[in-house]
Structure formats: structure tokens, C-alpha cells
Amino acid sequence: MRIHCKIVAIAVCFGVFLLLYFFGGNAADEPPLNEVAKEKHFQSFNHIEDIGSFFHRKPQPSKQILKQKSEVGRPGSKVTQAEDVMHLAVVACGNRLDETLNMVKSALLFSIQKIKFHIFAEENLAEQFEKGFSQWPQTVSSRFHYSIYPITFSVGNADEWKKLFKPCAAQRLFLPVILKDVDSLLYVDTDVLFLRPMDDIWKFLKAFNSTQLAAMAPEHEIPKIGWYSRFARHPFYGVTGVNSGVMLMNLTRIRSTLFRNSMIASGLSWENLLHPLYQKYKNHITWGDQDLLNIIFHYNPECLYIFPCQWNYRPDHCMYGSNCKAAEEEGVSILHGNRGVYHDEKQPAFRVVYDAIREYPFEENLFQSLFYPLQTKFLDTVNTLCGRIPQVFLRQIEKTMRAVYEKKVVRRVRLPRE
Template sequence: MRYSLAGMRSCCHTSGASLLRISHQGRKPGEQKHPKEPSSLQCMHLAVVACGDRLEETLIMLKSAVLFSNRRLCFHIFAEDSLKPEFERKLKEWPSSYTKKFESTIYPITFSVGNAQEWKKLFKPCAAQRLFLPVILKDVDSLLYVDTDVLFLRPIDDIWHVLKEFNSTQLAAMAPEHEIPKIGWYSRFARHPYYGTTGVNSGVMLMNLTRIRSTQFKNSIIPGGLTWEEMLYPLYQKYKNYITWGDQDLLNIIFYFNPECLYVFPCQWNYRPDHCMYGSNCRGAEEEGVSILHGNRGVYHDDKQPTFKALYEVIRDFPFEDNLFQSLYYPLQSKFLDTVHTLCGRIPQVFLKQIEKTMKKVYENRVIVYLGANHRY
């Protein structure tokens, strides 16, 4: 199938300035800067959707976020009704030294347009909920969405800073689906439009919701632009017989027609088994280490990729108040010795580099806080 943008007018523009301060690369003379982020938005917003058996995965993801973050976090947890009591109970069990670093809100699964049952069954249970975040979270300016099978190996603060790198048209950021087109899924099998040469993976997605809500998007449905909410269900109806990966495919279609709206961040911010199971192909991770681990394909729960499983288990089993090096880093090193027979296990430095750097910073910050609290003038 071939698709053309010929004759389509550019619609990816915002009718109002984002609340988030953005530093524009290549700003034209006289181009207005966005206003500074007000104090009420100092919280870093993290959204996740959990259905079925994803309770533990989600809690371990949130734990990894809290362990290393510097600024306060606001969790937006979208979950089935049956999971809500467990989320509330488990989060309250965390020590106060960590619970004071975040606030959490649990939302029901809701879809504002179209058939709710269709949306709920799209690809993974409830995954399509992420498409409706701009509609539901009307008071949130920007957020980071992640899948439940994600682990943070460095502070969320660092990827949050990417929002400041958006230019005046960009409103979302994702990593490529693959680094090598000839072995990428979209470049070989997709029957629908997709972004760039390999498509993008939506498991880690930064979103400027203010811009998304105020943008008219180009599309293949009508000649003019549509708002985000207006576009979702007609787009799904048109392509539902051609998509394999559900909401991720719909996002690829949207940004195929609106490429100027997307910022692409490098693979170390969404590192998956595909980046090492066929040989190492994420240069950014080789140079800087993995920043965000994405254990898709269920690798935390089987023995196909023991390196990914080791990271998950060590963070899961880490007691909050223990020493990070003694109870997290050293056990991880030990577990990695048992994975050297695998392609991913042959490059342990890729997995260890960033988390070691992060833990050193956490330790240094705690020492500074301790000395500051006990210093007398």
C-alpha cells in the first residue's frame, strides 16, 4: 500500500502556547518563547495503564521511578476496578521516606469516543487507554506515558528535560521501533502508514497534552484537519483490518501524516530485547548505558532473556531502605554472571553503566543532605 501527502495542508500547529517552557532549536528571529512553567506544574507526571495481571509489573515500574527521581512525581494510574484496592494498599505499604516523593491518582478505564469494548480489546487489554490521556487529563500540561513492563535506570528528571528540546511544532516524543530497517517489523510487514523508516515504539512516550489538545492534525480521512479526539475513532475504523500492534500502529499512522509533530529520542530511552537479541544495535546504549529498560515480549517472566529478568527481579526484591550498592547493584552484578551465554548477557556494561552512575548520584545527594542537616554555623 502506498500513501501520499501530496495536496494535504500542514495542520500540525497549536492555537495556544503550551504552559511548559520550551527551548526551541533553530528558533527564528522574533519567534515567541513559551512562558515559564508555573510552580503548580513542578510535579513530573507519569501515566500508566494496568489491566489483568499487570499489578506487580506496574508497582515495580513505579518503584524504579521513585528510587531514582529527584523531583516530585505525580502518578496517574489507569486500572480496572478490581485492581484499585490492591494498588492503594501496596502503595501505602511503602516507607514514608519514599511515599512523600509522589502523589498518586487511580482512574477507571474509560473511552470518550467509539465502542468501549472495541477499544479495550485493541492489542493488549486496555492499552488503547493511552490514546485518551489528552482528553481525560485536561488539567495536566505534559506527561510521560510508559507501558507496565518498563524500568527506570536513571532519574525520570532526565527524560523530562527532553520536553525542553521540543521545537514549536513538536508535541510528542518516542524512540524508533528498530535501528536497522532491513530487520525492522514495520519496514518488512506493515500494511499501513508508519513514521519514518522503521516506525516508532510507543512503550515510552512523552506527551505535551496542551499542544495535543490545541492541534489540528492532518489525516487520511478528510482534507482538513481534525482534533485529536475527533480523529481517533474514524482512524481506527479505517485501519482496524490492517493494524497488528493496536494503539502503537494508530500512533504511527498519526505521525506519518504529521511528522513535524514528533520528536524522536534515541534507543537507550526505550531499550528492548530487539536491541541485543540479534546482536547489539543500539549505539546510544553502548556509549551511555541503558536509561529506560522496556521488557516487552514478557521477558521478565520467562527465561528467554535472563538479563532483562535479572534487572526486574533485583529491583522487585530490593528493600526500600537498604543500601543501593549492597542490595541492588552487587546482586545485579552477580546475576549477570549467569547470563553471559546469551547475546544480551554478553554486554553487561550496557545494562550496568547508567544504573551505577545513577546510584552514585543518589548516594552523593544523600550525603550532601545529611551533612547540610547537621552543619551548624
């Protein structure tokens, strides 16, 4: 009997040992709890002042960012997948630092949803971007997230791509290839200013049908004075072509689509299409990457969604007479100051808006420190081609500010207890 008891006792002890070993081994595969606590998360908006601010990652040395490509954006990678975040990309080379900072500022002033900025920049600009962001108030810098990437081209001659049209502008063609973990993205040129929440243009993604994978505005509203309809030596989209300065993209769809083309009978993926397309048309294009996009969507028109001109309002919409009806009715939503109009006196209406946003101190009253000075300065432009219809420039931004103000009042008013 004693022998049986000993055998049972030994068996029980052995079983307990196996259980402890099993659970102890599994636990070793799980991440420590303190690592979870350290995970960076987007902060929620508690006050209306937070509308003008988003996320910021701790600056890394520019060399580390540019050389260690796999490290770029890692602090926010899990967050962007878990939460509903808008992604905005911009490419900055040469002297485009100040323009880009002002564009980012305009996006942060009014947008409600959280934004992740993807900034593609030359190495010498990376540190300057971080320095610029670090000078913004903590209430702003603590609430937006960004990653800085080097200028890279996955196919063809990098130097040739870099010099196509404007410095580094062709980088936008490679966004679907580089940002493999991003589903959708808004690309804008550096000379773009948001006059209403980015959230509103982001909603166009939900308006796409099953074949559409990108959205742009027409290059011109009137064919007889449009550039493509008069001068283009290559295929282009529709009647007037499209302007790529503001381009909304479903990157997932772009990566999974085979595009029809004039080179081979079968379709080509986006990455495999870019270089042969450029080689075929490089002697016939004027506006670089924008022309290539026009060629792509000429052969694949069902893939493109067209949004109204108010979302990409340029000097061409007013210097030959007002020809953007949507902006006349609702005001400009996104201002695109191409032709260098922010920095000369050719179209002072554009420069007034740029300067007003640049000079606005974060956290100040939007009406007193932004809209009223803008309104006053705009009086000096009413005798110019683009300034003669002030409501085109002022209507939407005033509406946006009123919406911000109303939210501020509603959030601060507390109902009395019954």
C-alpha cells in the first residue's frame, strides 16, 4: 500500500511540474506588460483648442531618419492601423521648407480628425523640419505625428526622376510603392493651403465606386483656354486634363490594379508601368509627373474620381476671369498657389492668404488674429484679377472658423442640473 501511495505522490508531483513548465514557457512568449504601457497612442481631443493640433514624435537625428529607412515612422505604425487616421504626404526639396511648414500649419488649424504627415525631403531639410516643428507650442507639437523619408525612386535613373519638372516632384509617383502599410493618402504640393478641414476632402474616399482609386480636380474648367486641350503632345484625361497638385489616393487599390497602357497588350502594375511610360513619353511631356498621371488615366478613366475645382483652386481659375463656379458658390476649400504667387506681386490675393496663415500665432483667437487681419488686407487686392471677388477666398474660411467657434461654445456650456 505504501508503495502505491509513493507512486501516486510521485505522479502528482510530476504532473504539477509539467503544468508549471507549460504555463511558464507560454508566458515567456508574451510581451512584458510594461512594454504595453509604453506604447505611444494618439491623444483624444478634450478642448476646442486641440482642433489646431495633432501628433508629434520625438525628433531623431536626420541622418538616422534618412539612412535607416525601416525606422521611419515606427513609433506610430501600430496606432495608425488601430485608429482612424488621415494620412497626408508632401515632397519638399530646395527652398520649399517654409511653404511646407505653412501647408502643415493650415492643415492643423481646422482639421478635426487626427493626421499623420509623411514628409519626403532632401537630407539637408530633414533637420530643419524637426527644428521648425519643435518651435511650435506644446499643445500643437504633442498632438500631430510625422515621419520624414529620404527622396527615393524604386525604378529607373534616380537623377533623371529627381529633375523631372520641379525638383523631386516625381516622388509622388512612387508613394504607393514606398508607403506599403498605408491604405489611403492625400498628396498635396508644398504650395497648397487648407481653408477648411482636411476631413472634408478625406470623405471623398467613401464616394469612390468599385473601380476608382484616385481623385483629382480638372486642370481647367474651360477647354478653349486650357493648356492640355491646346498644347499637349501626349494623351491626357478627359477634355482638359487633371491637375495633380491635390491628389487623393487609395494606395491599396493602386497596388492591386493592372493598368491598361499603350505599350503592351496586357496590363502593368503601377510600379512596373512608371519607367517604361516615362521612357516612351519623356520627349513629349512638359509638366513632368503630372503629364504621366494624365497619360495613365487617359487609358484608365474608370479609375479616376473628379472632385470640384474648389478643392484645387489656382490662379488659372481667376486670372482669365472667374471660371470656378463651385468656388463662387461655396468658397475656396483648398488654395493652390502655383506659379510662385505666394512670393511675388502677380496675384496678391493668394499672397495675402499665405501671409495671414504664416503670421497667425498658434492658440490665438482665430477671428481676431487670422480672419479679421486677412479680411482687412484683402481690401488692398480688390482691384486685381483674382481679388475682385473676395467671397471666393473668404467665404469658406469664415464658415470653417464659425464652425470651430460654435463647437467651442457648445463644449464649454454645461447644462444646469435638474
